Amino acid sequence: MNERMLRWWTALGGLGGSLLITLTVASASGATFSPMVGVQGPDGYYDSRGLVFPLIPTAATVLALCLLRWWPYLLVAGGLISTAIVWPAMLPDSTTLPFYYLPSAAFPLLAVGVLGAAQSLLTNRAVALGVAVTGLGTGAVLAGGALVRMIAEEPYQAGPGLTLRWAGLLTAGLAAVGPALWMLRHGDRAATGPVEGGFWSWRHLRFVIAAGLAAFVVLPVALFPTEHLARLLGVSGYSLTYGNEKAAILGVVTLVLVAVCATLTGLWGLTGALTAATVQVAAAYPLIIAHQTLAAAGPARLIGVVAGVAVGIAAVANRWRIAVTATLAVGTALAMFILEEGTGGAPQRLATDQRVVPAFLMLVLAVATVTAVFGATAHVLAPRGAVPAALGPIAAVLTVAGVPALEVIRIRRGAPPQDVPSAMGSLSTPAVLMLVAAAAIAGLGIAHHLAGRWAERRRAEQIRREAAAAERDRLARPIHDGVLQVLALVQREGGTELAALAGEQEVALRTLLSGAATPADPRADVDLRAALTALATPRIEVSTPAGAVLLPAGRAAELLAAVRAALDNVGRHAGPEARTWILLEDEQDGVRVTVRDDGAGFGPHRLDEAAAGGRLGVAQSMRGRIADLGGTTEIYSRPGQGTEVEFHVPR
Numbered sequence: 001m002n003e004r005m006l007r008w009w010t011a012l013g014g015l016g017g018s019l020l021i022t023l024t025v026a027s028a029s030g031a032t033f034s035p036m037v038g039v040q041g042p043d044g045y046y047d048s049r050g051l052v053f054p055l056i057p058t059a060a061t062v063l064a065l066c067l068l069r070w071w072p073y074l075l076v077a078g079g080l081i082s083t084a085i086v087w088p089a090m091l092p093d094s095t096t097l098p099f100y101y102l103p104s105a106a107f108p109l110l111a112v113g114v115l116g117a118a119q120s121l122l123t124n125r126a127v128a129l130g131v132a133v134t135g136l137g138t139g140a141v142l143a144g145g146a147l148v149r150m151i152a153e154e155p156y157q158a159g160p161g162l163t164l165r166w167a168g169l170l171t172a173g174l175a176a177v178g179p180a181l182w183m184l185r186h187g188d189r190a191a192t193g194p195v196e197g198g199f200w201s202w203r204h205l206r207f208v209i210a211a212g213l214a215a216f217v218v219l220p221v222a223l224f225p226t227e228h229l230a231r232l233l234g235v236s237g238y239s240l241t242y243g244n245e246k247a248a249i250l251g252v253v254t255l256v257l258v259a260v261c262a263t264l265t266g267l268w269g270l271t272g273a274l275t276a277a278t279v280q281v282a283a284a285y286p287l288i289i290a291h292q293t294l295a296a297a298g299p300a301r302l303i304g305v306v307a308g309v310a311v312g313i314a315a316v317a318n319r320w321r322i323a324v325t326a327t328l329a330v331g332t333a334l335a336m337f338i339l340e341e342g343t344g345g346a347p348q349r350l351a352t353d354q355r356v357v358p359a360f361l362m363l364v365l366a367v368a369t370v371t372a373v374f375g376a377t378a379h380v381l382a383p384r385g386a387v388p389a390a391l392g393p394i395a396a397v398l399t400v401a402g403v404p405a406l407e408v409i410r411i412r413r414g415a416p417p418q419d420v421p422s423a424m425g426s427l428s429t430p431a432v433l434m435l436v437a438a439a440a441i442a443g444l445g446i447a448h449h450l451a452g453r454w455a456e457r458r459r460a461e462q463i464r465r466e467a468a469a470a471e472r473d474r475l476a477r478p479i480h481d482g483v484l485q486v487l488a489l490v491q492r493e494g495g496t497e498l499a500a501l502a503g504e505q506e507v508a509l510r511t512l513l514s515g516a517a518t519p520a521d522p523r524a525d526v527d528l529r530a531a532l533t534a535l536a537t538p539r540i541e542v543s544t545p546a547g548a549v550l551l552p553a554g555r556a557a558e559l560l561a562a563v564r565a566a567l568d569n570v571g572r573h574a575g576p577e578a579r580t581w582i583l584l585e586d587e588q589d590g591v592r593v594t595v596r597d598d599g600a601g602f603g604p605h606r607l608d609e610a611a612a613g614g615r616l617g618v619a620q621s622m623r624g625r626i627a628d629l630g631g632t633t634e635i636y637s638r639p640g641q642g643t644e645v646e647f648h649v650p651r
Contacts, residue, residue, distance in 0.1 A: 280395070329441065
């Protein structure tokens with residue numbers, strides 16, 4: 001399969017999943033990773049028999065992360081569930097319970113599937129496509145939110161026209177996922193990241209556990225009774241029931257618990273999730289103001305979201321993505337400060353005065369910043385395999401908890417608790433959070449760059465050490481074959497040959513150390529048969545084919561040196577009466593030389609003991625030489641039954 005084409009089909013599958021996310025978010029409420037009780041508590045929403053339904057998104061999230069390798073199937077499953085969501089969405093009075101809870105099952109499958117496609121692209125070094133798919137998935141949620149508001153404000157749109165639009169969106173999404181489903185029908189290992197180990201190893205399983213706990217922790221916190229919380233705080237239950245204080249308190253508690261769960265993903269995963277959640281929380285209030293202001297401007301909200309997604313993707317689809325994203329976040333924060341001052345500290349005046357242009361620009365900037373931050377963060381998290389978990393369930397739940405946690409800051413002194421627009425306060429707090437997000441993404445980028453440089457240095461050092469070890473082995477072979485063998489001969493025999501041999505080895509050693517030797521052309525073919533025949537003695541019998549056995553000179557020299565090392569071992573260890581046979585075989589893909597003797601032989605652990613004692617004749621002069629040629633060395637021996645050494649060298 002062409003790798004480049006696979007990347008494009010994977011990106012197309014991510015686009016199709018994004019369309020399905022837009023459909024799911026727009027056609028029904030409750031599309032989230034966490035239980036739909038939110039953080040306001042269960043008052044008036046659930047009884048003890050209905051607690052099973054809030055667990056649906058948690059179960060779907062865990063299932064999706066466990067099946068991450070099959071992300072195209074997740075997108076198809078989420079799309080098929082979306083078909084059941086569409087029909088009641090087009091019926092204004094449909095409140096059937098199963099349809100109400102289907103989005104909570106479809107959304108986690110689709111969101112994790114899109115992020116799995118992004119992780120696959122980033123793992124395969126298709127960085128631009130990977131960050132673009134991440135941005136599309138994020139923008140799809142924002143686009144769906146814009147469509148929800150448009151439909152809610154114009155209910156007359158429900159009918160045949162809406163049916164056709166939903167059906168077209170569903171068909172386009174499933175059609176875009178189809179090619180990726182076919183090509184990756186056996187799974188996509190790259191979707192789990194480049195981390196070593198199987199999926200069920202702790203390095204991968206920790207992401208599933210962290211995301212599952214983060215999605216679940218909202219439920220027990222939200223179900224904490226209001227009267228118990230009021231008793232703990234020493235206040236009246238009335239003040240918590242009708243105000244925003246309880247939501248803020250539970251939001252803070254949820255933030256702490258989810259952050260603790262996110263530590264399972266490691267420091268990178270935790271920091272990435274916090275960065276993504278911070279930018280979403282910072283953009284929440286500006287987006288609300290923009291949507292309210294553009295309510296009467298027709299499709300301006302949807303156009304603004306699409307434009308913002310395009311700007312955000314353009315910001316991260318280049319090599320300067322971190323710097324551009326941080327700059328974009330700082331620019332958005334400055335725009336918020338300007339609007340805050342321009343409206344006299346009351347940004348709600350944009351909606352009351354129908355200031356469309358400032359609201360549209362703020363919408364574009366906010367969406368672009370969120371999209372860019374998600375894409376840039378995905379690029380940083382991809383080498384750790386944390387994109388689906390950190391930017392999916394964990395970041396989403398942190399956002400769900402972070403928005404109400406800001407209510408305490410936003411509430412003005414003296415403002416009625418139930419007056420939500422007044423309670424929203426100003427844009428100064430979101431602007432400060434946007435600056436925090438800018439600093440966070442810049443810090444992530446710098447840390448990622450430094451980590452990459454350190455990893456490159458470690459790899460370079462490892463390569464240097466391996467090269468030095470290989471060079472030592474190469475130099476040790478001729479020293480072993482020459483100088484050490486002469487010394488062994490002197491120790492065994494001495495005699496008149498000592499001076500001549502010592503002189504020859506001195507010259508050879510000096511030549512080796514100085515590097516002045518000029519070897520013959522290693523590519524020229526030589527007759528290996530003739531070279532081996534020259535080794536024959538009364539105690540060494542050589543058998544060769546009738547015709548010439550040609551081998552490049554460099555390879556032949558190394559093979560002959562290994563054979564001589566084997567013969568030297570026979571002379572030293574096999575016994576004075578041992579006989580030796582050398583057999584040369586000319587094979588189609590290489591040559592095979594067997595050196596066999598009828599000497600004393602040795603036990604199974606003798607070679608390991610020799611290597612541990614510094615005697616490296618077998619390890620370096622024989623195995624090392626042949627291994628460098630891409631060949632193999634086999635040694636067979638038993639005490640009292642001789643030894644057989646077999647060399648195979650490919651041509």
